Amino acid sequence: MSKSPLEMYISNICEALLKVSNVEINNSLAVISLALNAKKTIWIAGNGGSASTASHFATDLSRCVNVDDSPARGVSLCDNSGLITAIGNDFGFEFIFSKQLSNLATRGDLLVTLSASGNSHNILSAMNWAKTNGLINLALTGFDGGQAKLIADHSLHVPTPVGDYGVAEDAHSILCHYLSSQFRTVR
Numbered sequence: 001m002s003k004s005p006l007e008m009y010i011s012n013i014c015e016a017l018l019k020v021s022n023v024e025i026n027n028s029l030a031v032i033s034l035a036l037n038a039k040k041t042i043w044i045a046g047n048g049g050s051a052s053t054a055s056h057f058a059t060d061l062s063r064c065v066n067v068d069d070s071p072a073r074g075v076s077l078c079d080n081s082g083l084i085t086a087i088g089n090d091f092g093f094e095f096i097f098s099k100q101l102s103n104l105a106t107r108g109d110l111l112v113t114l115s116a117s118g119n120s121h122n123i124l125s126a127m128n129w130a131k132t133n134g135l136i137n138l139a140l141t142g143f144d145g146g147q148a149k150l151i152a153d154h155s156l157h158v159p160t161p162v163g164d165y166g167v168a169e170d171a172h173s174i175l176c177h178y179l180s181s182q183f184r185t186v187r
Helices: 004-017 022-037 050-062 083-089 098-104 123-134 145-149 164-182
Strands: 042-045 073-076 108-115 136-141 154-157
Touching: 004 164, 022 042, 022 108, 022 136, 022 154, 022 164, 042 050, 042 098, 042 123, 050 073, 050 108, 050 164, 083 098, 083 136, 098 123, 108 123, 108 145, 108 164, 123 136, 123 145, 136 145, 145 154
Parallel strands: 042 073, 042 108, 108 136, 136 154
Antiparallel strands: none
């Protein structure tokens, strides 16, 4: 019996997730743990569906705590539409995340980027700004990882066919849920 289209889609997500490196998952957990325990801010950025995942991940991280039981600071760079449109209008869309980081981020903070292609100019601009200014880069990528995978200090790559945004973005959402669940406590 053949699979339904939904069963095939779910199967594609499962196959993609099973290809994710356990080393990269454990490394991502370690990087997030270091940021949380150092009481650093975790900045998160993405475009389109990845922007929604960035907001969701920031929400989930903000429900987590560090070793001192202090709350985590997860902030989505996608949520201030006034500032995003002002930066886009005045400086260019390429700078909507890097300009926010230049105003708010401090050395040692963590920048988490979400990009299926790994080639979005505004993501790469933010990553380069972060690298130059002492932030740690964790990139969640799809497809072949693109430039983001190469620039990142740490990568969490979901290998997917080029152009398969749905599977890449759904896998990123699942991974973000998993990552934040490892730091959440019931209060």
